[in-house]
Amino acid sequence: MTCYANCSDLELTDLLSQSDINAYNEIYRRYWKKLLLIAWNHSQDNGISKDIVQEVFIALWERRKDIQINNLAAFMVTSVKFQVFRHYQKEHRRVRLALENYEYDEVVLDEQKLDARFLQDFINGVVEEMPEKCKLIFRYSRGEGLKNNEIANKINISEKGVENTLTRALKILRGELKNHGISIFFIICALLRNYK
Numbered sequence: 001m002t003c004y005a006n007c008s009d010l011e012l013t014d015l016l017s018q019s020d021i022n023a024y025n026e027i028y029r030r031y032w033k034k035l036l037l038i039a040w041n042h043s044q045d046n047g048i049s050k051d052i053v054q055e056v057f058i059a060l061w062e063r064r065k066d067i068q069i070n071n072l073a074a075f076m077v078t079s080v081k082f083q084v085f086r087h088y089q090k091e092h093r094r095v096r097l098a099l100e101n102y103e104y105d106e107v108v109l110d111e112q113k114l115d116a117r118f119l120q121d122f123i124n125g126v127v128e129e130m131p132e133k134c135k136l137i138f139r140y141s142r143g144e145g146l147k148n149n150e151i152a153n154k155i156n157i158s159e160k161g162v163e164n165t166l167t168r169a170l171k172i173l174r175g176e177l178k179n180h181g182i183s184i185f186f187i188i189c190a191l192l193r194n195y196k
Contacts, residue, residue, distance in 0.1 A: 148166070
């Protein structure tokens with residue numbers, strides 16, 4: 001009989017994909033407190049935080065056979081951040097409907113900027129969990145706008161090495177976005193709206 005508490009995250013992920021409920025329960029036991037804290041840091045509301053974490057674990061079980069998880073801890077953290085993002089999207093739609101039906105004085109809501117901010121937080125979370133070299137090169141390229149040859153000179157590797165590492169970083173990012181159901185089209189629209 002498997003002692004699930006002694007299983008690595010990788011073993012638990014493999015067992016989860018085979019619908020092993022005990023592996024799922026062990027993942028819950030390992031991660032629920034950390035996820036609750038992350039959700040609370042964003043929402044500052046115990047009830048909302050618990051709902052968000054519950055949604056993350058429900059989605060994990062429902063999609064257990066479809067998702068590819070290489071790093072369980074990073075996947076769970078990213079999932080809760082995405083769920084926070086979805087919660088705020090839903091709340092702002094409700095507020096917008098209320099504003100359309102009632103008149104309020106001096107109420108300003110900018111849903112597009114909020115969407116873009118949470119999307120950026122989501123992407124930052126994915127980047128934070130990348131291997132060190134990927135993270136560094138991605139930040140130099142996308143964060144500081146350095147060209148590949150400038151990055152190569154800065155960290156003393158070949159330009160081809162920079163290009164390969166950037167390709168790897170973008171593949172990781174695309175994989176995480178796909179795992180969490182975020183379309184590239186949505187990302188581009190949200191980020192473009194932020195810069196109008």
